[in-house]
Amino acid sequence: MNAKSRLSPAQVERRHKIELSVSLVLYAIVLVGSIEFLKQEPPAAARIALALAPVVPIVLVIWSSFRHITSVDELQRRIHTESLAIAAGGTAFFGLTYSFLEGDAGFPHLPAWWAWVSIGFIWAVASLVLRRHYR
Numbered sequence: 151m152n153a154k155s156r157l158s159p160a161q162v163e164r165r166h167k168i169e170l171s172v173s174l175v176l177y178a179i180v181l182v183g184s185i186e187f188l189k190q191e192p193p194a195a196a197r198i199a200l201a202l203a204p205v206v207p208i209v210l211v212i213w214s215s216f217r218h219i220t221s222v223d224e225l226q227r228r229i230h231t232e233s234l235a236i237a238a239g240g241t242a243f244f245g246l247t248y249s250f251l252e253g254d255a256g257f258p259h260l261p262a263w264w265a266w267v268s269i270g271f272i273w274a275v276a277s278l279v280l281r282r283h284y285r
Contacts (some may be wrong), residue, residue: 162221169194170199177207223285240272257284 157165181204188200219230245265251257 157221159223159226162218166214166219169217170211173207173210173214177204177208180204181205205255229277229280229284232280233273234269236276237269237273240276241268245266
């Protein structure tokens with residue numbers, strides 16, 4: 151167990167699930183609210199603030215993930231680090247591959263947020279595989 155953390159592994163997991171859930175619910179509320187306010191065509195400065203408002207809860211998601219990784223034991227930290235490395239490499243590979251298909255084969259353009267989805271999905275799958283590997 152990490153010397154900084156006095157929580158049990160179960161408590162660390164519970165804290166992370168609560169923090170992550172609250173952050174994601176807040177993100178959904180802010181996203182829906184900002185979209186609704188943007189439909190009213192506010193002035194330019196307000197449009198920028200409203201368009202960026204959903205970023206604030208995402209910072210909370212990132213902070214929660216950082217706190218979680220720094221609170222777990224060395225094995226869990228290794229699993230998360232290796233999973234993130236696999237996710238980064240996999241996302242780079244898929245991004246490069248899709249850019250060729252998009253440019254040369256006429257595939258439709260994908261928004262940049264699909265990179266975030268790809269990282270999250272690959273990280274989750276890699277974490278599951280690595281947890282089984284290190285048992």
